[in-house]
Amino acid sequence: MAILKILEFPDPRLRTIAKPVTQFDAALLKLVDDMIETMYEADGVGLAATQVDVHKRLVVIDVSEERNAPMVFVNPEITVLDQCTREVKEGCLSVPGFYEPVTRPEHVLVRAQDQHGKTFELQPDGLLAVCVQHEMDHLNGKLFVDYVSALKRQRIRSKLEKQQRQPA
Ligand code: GNR
Numbered sequence: 001m002a003i004l005k006i007l008e009f010p011d012p013r014l015r016t017i018a019k020p021v022t023q024f025d026a027a028l029l030k031l032v033d034d035m036i037e038t039m040y041e042a043d044g045v046g047l048a049a050t051q052v053d054v055h056k057r058l059v060v061i062d063v064s065e066e067r068n069a070p071m072v073f074v075n076p077e078i079t080v081l082d083q084c085t086r087e088v089k090e091g092c093l094s095v096p097g098f099y100e101p102v103t104r105p106e107h108v109l110v111r112a113q114d115q116h117g118k119t120f121e122l123q124p125d126g127l128l129a130v131c132v133q134h135e136m137d138h139l140n141g142k143l144f145v146d147y148v149s150a151l152k153r154q155r156i157r158s159k160l161e162k163q164q165r166q167p168a
């Protein structure tokens with residue numbers, strides 16, 4: 001397994017629209033394992049392939065306390081079930097150190113394939129519902145900072161650019 005490098009805002013590669021996964025092969029299984037390891041190492045609840053500069057429709061999520069229940073979503077699709085929304089403070093491994101409230105649909109249906117190509121459906125609750133939508137945004141080149149005011153986004157951009165010029 002390997003720890004992958006996570007791209008950080010405002011890296012333009014985070015704006016890439018990911019392509020569907022068509023080959024369920026050994027390379028995909030290795031990428032899934034590496035993404036899970038990278039998510040755990042970074043203490044994230046989710047990771048989209050986009051964030052590790054792989055532009056395929058693949059997401060890993062683990063919302064468990066024990067960090068021992070990874071879920072894999074290949075080619076995910078989300079259907080919004082009703083008009084209910086909820087505001088939750090979000091963070092992102094690609095926007096380190098910043099947390100802002102984002103309003104999203106509360107009730108969604110997720111249809112995806114697992115790493116072997118088998119289709120499944122899920123009606124997520126709570127943090128999982130938020131996380132699936134946050135990760136789906138990554139696959140479409142979108143970040144949670146796109147939902148905050150332009151002023152806040154510019155401040156976040158400036159601070160991260162400064163940090164990136166002065167590496168740890
Ligand atoms: O680790 C993460 N926490 C989180 C908290 C609230 C809403 C969304 C997230 S996802 C984030 C990991 C990440 O950046 N995934 O793309």
Ligand code: NI
Nearest residue numbers: 091092093094
């Ligand atoms: Ni993120």
